[in-house]
Amino acid sequence: MADKLRREHVWSRMFLFRDNDYLNPFTAKFILQAWFASASFLLVLMSLTWLSSSQLFSGLRTNPLPAVSLEVCAWSILQPHVSLLDVPPIGRSEFLSRQATLANALREAGVDAFVAEPSASTAYYANISSSFGLSERPFLVIIDKERRFSYLVPRFEAGRIANLEMVYGDDGKRVVEWREEESPYEVLVREMAWLGKVMLDEHARFMIATGLRGAGIEVVPMSAEVQALRSVKTAAEVAILKAINSFTLELVRSLQKCIRLGVTQEAVVAAGHSLFTRAGVGAGFWSIALFGDQAAYPHGGKFGKTLEAGEFVLIDIGSTLHGYGSDVTRTILPDGASVSEELMNIWRTVHAAQEAGFSHMQANETCADVDAASRVPIEDAGYGAFYTHRLGHGLGLEVHEHPYLNGANKEKLKLGEVATNEPGIYVTTEQAKQVGKDVGFGVRLEDPILMSENGGEPMTGHRARSPYDP
Template sequence: MGQPGQVAVSQPWKYARYWLLVIGLLCFSTLSTPRLGFVRSLTSSPESEFPDLPQHCAAIPPIPASALEARRNTLAKRLHDLGAAAYIAEPSSSAAYYFNVSEEHWHLSERPLLFIVTPSVSDATGDITANVSILTPKFEAARAKLLPLSPSAYIQWAEEDDPFAVLSAALGLPTNATAYVDANARLFVADGLQRALPHARIRTPPPQIVEIRERKTDEEIAILACANEATLLAIRATHKRMRIGMRESEARDLVARALAAVGLQRAGCLTLFGENAALPHGSGTDRALHKEDFALFDCTGQLHGYWSDVTRTLALPASRIPDAHLAIWHHVHAAQALARAAIAPGALTSHPDTAARAHLAQAGYAQYFTHRLGHGIGLNVHESPYLRGVPETQATPILPGHTFSDEPGVYIERKVGVRLEDCVVVQHGAAHATFLTAGVGGAARSPWEP
């Protein structure tokens, strides 16, 4: 009972009153505190928060089924030319390239699910086409048949079977066959095949096979270009909404919403302020942005399975960047331009790295450029070939269809880090590579114009 003159309140309602008060305070705090954003997330979407970011790539189609079939037939022809009996892959980016099946469709376990291409030669025409089989656990066969692929055969293995012996018997592989196991496959797959075929040559694919995926088609280049353009647009939209004093976590959440608004999937951004950017892959400390700080954003996102990779080191209108740090930014910018000019058909993959590194060395920053210049990009953010300063005997030629990141950087620990990154494509007849971000302006113009 309450005190005389008061209305009696039952115990449940008394506690409910307290909880309502707490919820009300939380809602008020969320509305008045930018770092929390809980109420905003209930009342707005990334699209409404970024009206200046349309679905940039809505008109870009995915890779059609006919292109996947052409890829498999090209693979079969290369296998035949090399005298190889089969190419074998697990669910991975390589399987996505040839079969439209990645780890998102089928998560890896101790029970192998394998995709196999064997070359088939027509008796009538001599044409070489791909014969596709799927090795599946027997109890998973019904699920395997739901995958977006129509193979020639489903090869099923029971729990008591050796799956690799079942595979070799079903394919009728000769005892001395050469079979290529994709480099993304786990070691036990290659080991199991070697045990099942002790006299066979089980190898990772040679350059003639790897090159098929490395050299992008016009359809792939269109997807990659739009993904990289969209990523840069999201960074620019974020830049407009930043303020001195905001924290790394706030900026990271802001750019993530921008990447979602522009229509990219699985997107994210390494976000580092000030001296934190001196660690190229640092996780940050959630420090606040000061007027003297650069902000570094290294962002990726996915479109139809293909990745973007764009980095900007930028300043705000209210920033007061030290002259020494501005000089570093401009040297990195110049190194990026020199590297792009060196990414040319016929040049070696070591040459662009050398060009960027030579400029930074002349400026006195050689010791602070601590990673390779770039990497291939496609169905993986990082894939071969790589732009790095290896001896020329270890480098490979740059060819039309190659796509790379061009990302020089300077990292002075506990002081400053600057990296600028745009991906490029090497096209037929071009003197040097073109930025994949060229459609929206390409490389940064200044720290204030990313």
């Protein structure tokens, strides 16, 4: 016994307490046993942690999150359609032609120049994107009646702005710089004294109009004639709009084939974003996905809704290609799913309303008349009070632009304009009893339509045929 204790004492001094000559051998034995027990516990804990992690990552591989599995499924269907996006951007010659047309319109309007902040208008005339951040320091693009191109810029920003891929004629550009201690508007008047009367872009902020007027420049609003220059699309613009909108419809069709009960609204939105991104056009993405009674709110209700049996799926989605947008809505059913015959009849009513509007979407029809035509089938079905918005809006460099198809707009549609056709019926759960239902619902169908010489032309390629064939 004494020899055993002596050996343990020596071992403990060698490995644990080498500098402690007064350690009691019984204490050393107790500490050693505790140390071995702790080490064993840590080894077991590490093993369990590794096993749990392995099971977790294995589970992620075999049971993907709904958005991921939805994306993978849809991409296998959508990928062959990516070639739809193979159209060129607007070329330099078209930008210069637009500037020349604007200059002619300015002369006819009796104004010296057109003034705009970075916006859809500067994107249209000079390839200066509306994504350029605005601040309290004015950066103004000026195209005059002689087609000369100028801009007013804060001096310390001059280098950054010079690097923008703006388009101007062979005679170059004029840059007017202002220092922080100067009034930009007074500098503009000093350097371009011939600016007596200017037409201000519809997107320009009130402070710009105030500043110009304060410096003695007469400011007039954008005329309908100049506004129409951008609403009427060229062949190159139509090609881009057809490309992005037909691709967007194919994306919705791919989602319809892959959505299953139990998926969340957010998973559908996330999958849509991923699909656009995979195709290289995710930067301008936006989307609304609504199930069942949440679709009673045209632009969205609560978060976290999962798809249940007997519910429609409403997807309103779009992105951009070369700056031009898509805007497509379908109310769909996944393969194998169904809704009541009453809800199917509501879908058919909205489809008939879209057809009625479509038949009037041609040049020289007023926006109000087109809107009114779309309301007749819905009113006849007893749901007139639940068609709560205009029929549509223009589409181009902005997702919402002129012309606006509402009951008060007597403006006539023009050849080359593109406008959406998107009737809908929206009944909240609180309103459902008014129409003999227990639960709310929403149905909308939307296609952008080109006003062509042959009448309306869907930019998506075709309109919906059924909830199973969007």
